[in-house]
Amino acid sequence: MKPIDQVRETAERISSMEIRGAGRIATAAAASLKEYALSVQAESLDDLNQKAAQAADLLLKTRPTAVSLSNAIRMVMKYEAEEIDDARQAIASNADRFIENSRRAVEKIGQIGSRRIRDGDTILTHCNSNAAISVISAAHRSGKKIQVIATESRPRFQGITTIGMLDQMGIETELIVDSAVRTVMNDVDLVVVGADVITANGTLVNKIGTAQIALCAREARTSFMVAAETYKFSPMTILGELVTIEERDATEVLADISRYRHVRVRNPAFDVTPHQYIDLICTEAGAIPPEMSYLIIRERLGWDMEEESI
Ligand code: RUB
Numbered sequence: 001m002k003p004i005d006q007v008r009e010t011a012e013r014i015s016s017m018e019i020r021g022a023g024r025i026a027t028a029a030a031a032s033l034k035e036y037a038l039s040v041q042a043e044s045l046d047d048l049n050q051k052a053a054q055a056a057d058l059l060l061k062t063r064p065t066a067v068s069l070s071n072a073i074r075m076v077m078k079y080e081a082e083e084i085d086d087a088r089q090a091i092a093s094n095a096d097r098f099i100e101n102s103r104r105a106v107e108k109i110g111q112i113g114s115r116r117i118r119d120g121d122t123i124l125t126h127c128n129s130n131a132a133i134s135v136i137s138a139a140h141r142s143g144k145k146i147q148v149i150a151t152e153s154r155p156r157f158q159g160i161t162t163i164g165m166l167d168q169m170g171i172e173t174e175l176i177v178d179s180a181v182r183t184v185m186n187d188v189d190l191v192v193v194g195a196d197v198i199t200a201n202g203t204l205v206n207k208i209g210t211a212q213i214a215l216c217a218r219e220a221r222t223s224f225m226v227a228a229e230t231y232k233f234s235p236m237t238i239l240g241e242l243v244t245i246e247e248r249d250a251t252e253v254l255a256d257i258s259r260y261r262h263v264r265v266r267n268p269a270f271d272v273t274p275h276q277y278i279d280l281i282c283t284e285a286g287a288i289p290p291e292m293s294y295l296i297i298r299e300r301l302g303w304d305m306e307e308e309s310i
Contacts, residue, residue, distance in 0.1 A: 003039040010031075015062045026066070030076050056073045121139075151178045158207070248268075
Protein backbone atom coordinates (compact mmCIF):
# COMPACT_ATOMS: atom_id res chain seq x y z
CA MET A 1 0.00 0.00 0.00
CA LYS A 2 1.31 3.48 -0.89
CA PRO A 3 1.78 5.72 2.16
CA ILE A 4 -0.96 8.07 1.00
CA ASP A 5 -3.39 5.15 0.63
CA GLN A 6 -2.97 4.41 4.33
CA VAL A 7 -4.02 8.03 5.05
CA ARG A 8 -6.97 7.74 2.63
CA GLU A 9 -8.03 4.52 4.30
CA THR A 10 -7.93 6.13 7.76
CA ALA A 11 -9.88 9.12 6.40
CA GLU A 12 -12.49 6.76 4.95
CA ARG A 13 -12.80 4.87 8.25
CA ILE A 14 -13.39 8.17 10.04
CA SER A 15 -15.93 9.47 7.46
CA SER A 16 -17.88 6.21 7.54
CA MET A 17 -17.80 6.30 11.36
CA GLU A 18 -16.01 2.97 11.66
CA ILE A 19 -13.68 5.09 13.79
CA ARG A 20 -15.86 7.54 15.72
CA GLY A 21 -16.02 9.70 18.82
CA ALA A 22 -14.05 12.92 18.99
CA GLY A 23 -11.12 11.50 20.98
CA ARG A 24 -10.72 8.37 18.87
CA ILE A 25 -10.79 10.23 15.55
CA ALA A 26 -8.15 12.65 16.83
CA THR A 27 -5.78 9.90 17.94
CA ALA A 28 -6.42 7.89 14.74
CA ALA A 29 -5.54 10.96 12.65
CA ALA A 30 -2.36 11.57 14.69
CA ALA A 31 -1.29 7.92 14.28
CA SER A 32 -1.99 8.04 10.55
CA LEU A 33 0.09 11.22 10.10
CA LYS A 34 2.95 9.64 12.02
CA GLU A 35 2.91 6.52 9.84
CA TYR A 36 2.74 8.66 6.73
CA ALA A 37 5.62 10.95 7.75
CA LEU A 38 7.84 7.98 8.51
CA SER A 39 7.13 6.15 5.25
CA VAL A 40 6.50 8.69 2.48
CA GLN A 41 9.28 9.31 -0.01
CA ALA A 42 10.43 12.91 -0.17
CA GLU A 43 13.01 14.64 -2.33
CA SER A 44 13.53 17.59 -0.04
CA LEU A 45 12.36 19.04 3.23
CA ASP A 46 9.89 21.25 1.34
CA ASP A 47 8.55 18.21 -0.48
CA LEU A 48 8.01 16.38 2.83
CA ASN A 49 6.37 19.42 4.43
CA GLN A 50 4.01 19.76 1.49
CA LYS A 51 3.12 16.08 1.40
CA ALA A 52 2.48 15.99 5.15
CA ALA A 53 0.27 19.08 4.87
CA GLN A 54 -1.75 17.41 2.08
CA ALA A 55 -2.18 14.27 4.16
CA ALA A 56 -3.29 16.39 7.13
CA ASP A 57 -5.82 18.10 4.89
CA LEU A 58 -7.32 14.75 3.80
CA LEU A 59 -7.85 13.79 7.44
CA LEU A 60 -9.18 17.19 8.40
CA LYS A 61 -11.99 17.05 5.86
CA THR A 62 -13.49 13.82 7.19
CA ARG A 63 -15.74 15.13 9.98
CA PRO A 64 -16.52 18.83 9.99
CA THR A 65 -17.66 19.33 13.61
CA ALA A 66 -15.05 17.71 15.86
CA VAL A 67 -12.42 20.30 16.77
CA SER A 68 -10.38 17.47 18.28
CA LEU A 69 -9.33 16.63 14.73
CA SER A 70 -8.01 20.09 13.86
CA ASN A 71 -6.41 20.51 17.30
CA ALA A 72 -4.68 17.12 16.98
CA ILE A 73 -3.46 17.88 13.49
CA ARG A 74 -2.24 21.34 14.51
CA MET A 75 -0.27 19.82 17.41
CA VAL A 76 1.23 17.06 15.27
CA MET A 77 2.16 19.42 12.45
CA LYS A 78 3.79 22.00 14.72
CA TYR A 79 7.47 21.38 14.06
CA GLU A 80 10.58 23.08 12.84
CA ALA A 81 13.26 21.05 11.13
CA GLU A 82 16.31 21.59 8.95
CA GLU A 83 16.55 18.05 7.59
CA ILE A 84 13.99 15.62 6.16
CA ASP A 85 14.69 13.00 8.82
CA ASP A 86 14.34 15.53 11.62
CA ALA A 87 10.96 16.55 10.24
CA ARG A 88 9.83 12.91 10.06
CA GLN A 89 10.93 12.33 13.65
CA ALA A 90 9.32 15.57 14.86
CA ILE A 91 5.95 14.60 13.37
CA ALA A 92 6.26 11.10 14.80
CA SER A 93 7.12 12.27 18.31
CA ASN A 94 4.42 14.97 18.25
CA ALA A 95 1.90 12.27 17.33
CA ASP A 96 3.14 9.93 20.07
CA ARG A 97 2.94 12.75 22.62
CA PHE A 98 -0.58 13.67 21.53
CA ILE A 99 -1.80 10.07 21.77
CA GLU A 100 -0.19 9.51 25.18
CA ASN A 101 -1.49 12.83 26.56
CA SER A 102 -4.93 11.99 25.27
CA ARG A 103 -4.90 8.62 27.05
CA ARG A 104 -3.74 10.23 30.29
CA ALA A 105 -6.32 13.00 29.99
CA VAL A 106 -9.18 10.50 29.79
CA GLU A 107 -7.84 8.73 32.87
CA LYS A 108 -7.47 11.98 34.82
CA ILE A 109 -10.95 13.14 33.80
CA GLY A 110 -12.24 9.85 35.20
CA GLN A 111 -10.51 10.45 38.55
CA ILE A 112 -11.68 14.06 38.84
CA GLY A 113 -15.22 13.55 37.51
CA SER A 114 -15.89 10.46 39.60
CA ARG A 115 -15.56 12.53 42.79
CA ARG A 116 -18.82 14.21 41.84
CA ILE A 117 -20.61 10.87 41.85
CA ARG A 118 -22.03 9.67 45.16
CA ASP A 119 -22.68 6.16 46.34
CA GLY A 120 -26.10 5.07 45.06
CA ASP A 121 -26.30 7.63 42.22
CA THR A 122 -28.07 7.05 38.94
CA ILE A 123 -26.20 8.60 36.01
CA LEU A 124 -27.66 9.29 32.60
CA THR A 125 -25.35 9.34 29.58
CA HIS A 126 -25.91 9.92 25.88
CA CYS A 127 -24.17 8.56 22.79
CA ASN A 128 -20.80 6.91 23.37
CA SER A 129 -18.11 9.04 24.93
CA ASN A 130 -14.83 7.65 26.21
CA ALA A 131 -14.41 10.62 28.54
CA ALA A 132 -17.92 10.24 30.01
CA ILE A 133 -17.43 6.48 30.40
CA SER A 134 -14.11 7.11 32.14
CA VAL A 135 -15.96 9.15 34.80
CA ILE A 136 -18.57 6.43 35.26
CA SER A 137 -16.06 3.57 35.36
CA ALA A 138 -13.77 5.39 37.83
CA ALA A 139 -16.74 5.84 40.19
CA HIS A 140 -17.58 2.15 39.84
CA ARG A 141 -13.96 1.07 40.42
CA SER A 142 -13.77 3.20 43.54
CA GLY A 143 -16.49 1.00 45.01
CA LYS A 144 -19.50 3.30 44.64
CA LYS A 145 -22.72 1.49 43.85
CA ILE A 146 -24.05 3.25 40.75
CA GLN A 147 -26.61 2.67 38.01
CA VAL A 148 -26.52 4.09 34.51
CA ILE A 149 -29.31 5.02 32.13
CA ALA A 150 -28.06 5.08 28.53
CA THR A 151 -29.95 6.50 25.56
CA GLU A 152 -30.02 4.64 22.25
CA SER A 153 -28.68 7.70 20.42
CA ARG A 154 -30.44 7.36 17.13
CA PRO A 155 -29.82 7.19 14.25
CA ARG A 156 -26.44 5.45 14.68
CA PHE A 157 -27.21 3.77 18.01
CA GLN A 158 -23.94 4.59 19.73
CA GLY A 159 -25.84 3.85 22.98
CA ILE A 160 -25.53 0.17 22.14
CA THR A 161 -21.74 0.52 22.21
CA THR A 162 -22.06 2.30 25.56
CA ILE A 163 -24.19 -0.41 27.19
CA GLY A 164 -21.74 -3.02 25.87
CA MET A 165 -18.81 -1.23 27.51
CA LEU A 166 -20.65 -0.70 30.80
CA ASP A 167 -21.83 -4.29 30.81
CA GLN A 168 -18.23 -5.51 30.46
CA MET A 169 -17.36 -3.46 33.53
CA GLY A 170 -20.21 -5.00 35.50
CA ILE A 171 -22.20 -1.76 35.81
CA GLU A 172 -26.00 -2.01 36.10
CA THR A 173 -27.45 -0.23 33.07
CA GLU A 174 -30.86 0.58 31.64
CA LEU A 175 -31.26 1.33 27.93
CA ILE A 176 -33.93 3.84 26.90
CA VAL A 177 -35.12 5.32 23.63
CA ASP A 178 -33.99 8.93 23.22
CA SER A 179 -37.50 10.27 23.67
CA ALA A 180 -37.80 8.68 27.15
CA VAL A 181 -35.29 11.08 28.69
CA ARG A 182 -37.87 13.37 30.29
CA THR A 183 -39.82 10.42 31.64
CA VAL A 184 -36.82 9.05 33.50
CA MET A 185 -35.15 12.34 34.47
CA ASN A 186 -36.64 12.35 37.98
CA ASP A 187 -34.75 9.11 38.68
CA VAL A 188 -31.43 10.64 37.57
CA ASP A 189 -28.89 12.24 39.96
CA LEU A 190 -26.35 13.35 37.40
CA VAL A 191 -26.08 13.61 33.61
CA VAL A 192 -22.60 12.96 32.20
CA VAL A 193 -21.92 13.49 28.50
CA GLY A 194 -18.84 13.97 26.33
CA ALA A 195 -18.07 16.80 23.94
CA ASP A 196 -17.27 17.27 20.31
CA VAL A 197 -16.59 20.96 20.73
CA ILE A 198 -16.60 23.48 23.58
CA THR A 199 -16.53 27.08 22.43
CA ALA A 200 -14.79 30.06 24.02
CA ASN A 201 -17.95 30.96 25.98
CA GLY A 202 -18.53 27.41 27.26
CA THR A 203 -21.21 26.34 24.79
CA LEU A 204 -21.22 22.58 24.20
CA VAL A 205 -21.56 20.90 20.81
CA ASN A 206 -22.24 17.20 21.21
CA LYS A 207 -24.32 14.34 19.76
CA ILE A 208 -27.77 15.35 18.59
CA GLY A 209 -30.17 15.08 21.51
CA THR A 210 -27.72 16.43 24.10
CA ALA A 211 -29.41 19.84 24.21
CA GLN A 212 -32.82 18.29 24.91
CA ILE A 213 -31.31 16.25 27.72
CA ALA A 214 -29.76 19.40 29.20
CA LEU A 215 -33.14 21.12 29.04
CA CYS A 216 -34.82 18.23 30.86
CA ALA A 217 -32.01 18.16 33.44
CA ARG A 218 -32.41 21.89 34.08
CA GLU A 219 -36.17 21.51 34.51
CA ALA A 220 -35.65 18.66 37.00
CA ARG A 221 -32.76 20.46 38.80
CA THR A 222 -30.46 17.58 37.90
CA SER A 223 -26.73 18.32 37.55
CA PHE A 224 -25.32 18.26 34.03
CA MET A 225 -21.62 17.46 33.67
CA VAL A 226 -19.51 17.47 30.52
CA ALA A 227 -16.39 15.29 30.39
CA ALA A 228 -13.90 16.66 27.87
CA GLU A 229 -10.17 16.66 27.20
CA THR A 230 -8.83 20.19 26.74
CA TYR A 231 -8.28 19.55 23.02
CA LYS A 232 -12.08 19.51 22.61
CA PHE A 233 -12.06 23.28 23.18
CA SER A 234 -12.13 25.34 20.02
CA PRO A 235 -9.51 28.09 19.63
CA MET A 236 -11.12 29.42 16.45
CA THR A 237 -14.25 30.37 18.35
CA ILE A 238 -12.19 33.09 20.09
CA LEU A 239 -11.87 34.62 16.65
CA GLY A 240 -15.63 34.47 16.21
CA GLU A 241 -15.75 31.35 14.07
CA LEU A 242 -18.99 29.36 14.30
CA VAL A 243 -18.98 25.60 14.70
CA THR A 244 -20.12 23.70 11.62
CA ILE A 245 -22.80 21.14 12.46
CA GLU A 246 -22.33 18.00 10.40
CA GLU A 247 -25.40 16.92 8.40
CA ARG A 248 -25.20 13.24 7.62
CA ASP A 249 -26.85 11.14 4.95
CA ALA A 250 -30.66 10.82 4.98
CA THR A 251 -30.40 7.05 4.66
CA GLU A 252 -29.06 6.86 8.23
CA VAL A 253 -32.59 7.87 9.31
CA LEU A 254 -34.82 6.42 6.58
CA ALA A 255 -33.47 3.69 4.33
CA ASP A 256 -36.01 4.00 1.54
CA ILE A 257 -36.65 7.69 1.05
CA SER A 258 -37.45 7.19 -2.66
CA ARG A 259 -40.97 5.91 -1.76
CA TYR A 260 -41.96 9.43 -0.68
CA ARG A 261 -42.49 12.33 -3.02
CA HIS A 262 -42.84 15.20 -0.54
CA VAL A 263 -40.56 14.12 2.27
CA ARG A 264 -37.09 15.34 3.07
CA VAL A 265 -35.03 13.92 5.93
CA ARG A 266 -32.87 16.17 8.06
CA ASN A 267 -30.04 14.45 9.86
CA PRO A 268 -27.91 16.87 11.88
CA ALA A 269 -25.38 14.81 13.84
CA PHE A 270 -24.75 17.32 16.65
CA ASP A 271 -26.58 20.04 18.57
CA VAL A 272 -25.75 23.04 20.68
CA THR A 273 -26.20 23.25 24.47
CA PRO A 274 -25.88 26.77 25.91
CA HIS A 275 -23.40 27.16 28.78
CA GLN A 276 -26.22 28.14 31.17
CA TYR A 277 -27.37 24.51 31.15
CA ILE A 278 -23.97 23.11 32.12
CA ASP A 279 -22.94 22.84 35.76
CA LEU A 280 -19.41 21.65 35.26
CA ILE A 281 -16.91 20.76 32.57
CA CYS A 282 -14.54 18.10 33.77
CA THR A 283 -11.16 18.31 32.00
CA GLU A 284 -7.72 16.86 32.75
CA ALA A 285 -6.80 20.35 33.97
CA GLY A 286 -9.56 20.26 36.57
CA ALA A 287 -13.32 20.65 36.86
CA ILE A 288 -14.28 24.11 35.66
CA PRO A 289 -17.44 26.14 35.18
CA PRO A 290 -18.20 26.56 31.44
CA GLU A 291 -17.51 30.28 31.72
CA MET A 292 -13.80 29.45 32.18
CA SER A 293 -13.50 27.89 28.73
CA TYR A 294 -11.76 30.93 27.32
CA LEU A 295 -8.93 30.49 29.81
CA ILE A 296 -8.53 26.83 28.94
CA ILE A 297 -8.11 27.77 25.29
CA ARG A 298 -5.54 30.47 26.06
CA GLU A 299 -3.59 28.58 28.69
CA ARG A 300 -3.84 24.91 27.78
CA LEU A 301 -3.96 25.10 24.01
CA GLY A 302 -1.38 27.91 23.93
CA TRP A 303 -3.55 29.73 21.48
CA ASP A 304 -2.16 32.94 20.14
CA MET A 305 -4.56 35.46 18.61
CA GLU A 306 -2.11 35.93 15.72
CA GLU A 307 -2.38 32.27 14.85
CA GLU A 308 -5.33 32.29 12.48
CA SER A 309 -4.70 29.12 10.53
CA ILE A 310 -4.50 25.64 12.00
C1 RUB B 1 -19.76 11.06 19.27
C2 RUB B 1 -20.12 12.04 20.33
C3 RUB B 1 -19.37 11.95 21.63
C4 RUB B 1 -18.16 12.90 21.57
C5 RUB B 1 -17.20 12.66 22.72
O1 RUB B 1 -20.32 11.36 18.03
O2 RUB B 1 -20.92 12.93 20.16
O3 RUB B 1 -20.17 12.32 22.71
O4 RUB B 1 -17.47 12.72 20.36
O5 RUB B 1 -16.69 11.36 22.67
P1 RUB B 1 -20.04 10.40 16.77
P2 RUB B 1 -15.27 11.01 23.29
O6 RUB B 1 -20.45 9.02 17.17
O7 RUB B 1 -20.90 10.98 15.67
O8 RUB B 1 -18.57 10.50 16.45
O9 RUB B 1 -15.35 11.40 24.74
O10 RUB B 1 -15.10 9.53 23.09
O11 RUB B 1 -14.23 11.80 22.56
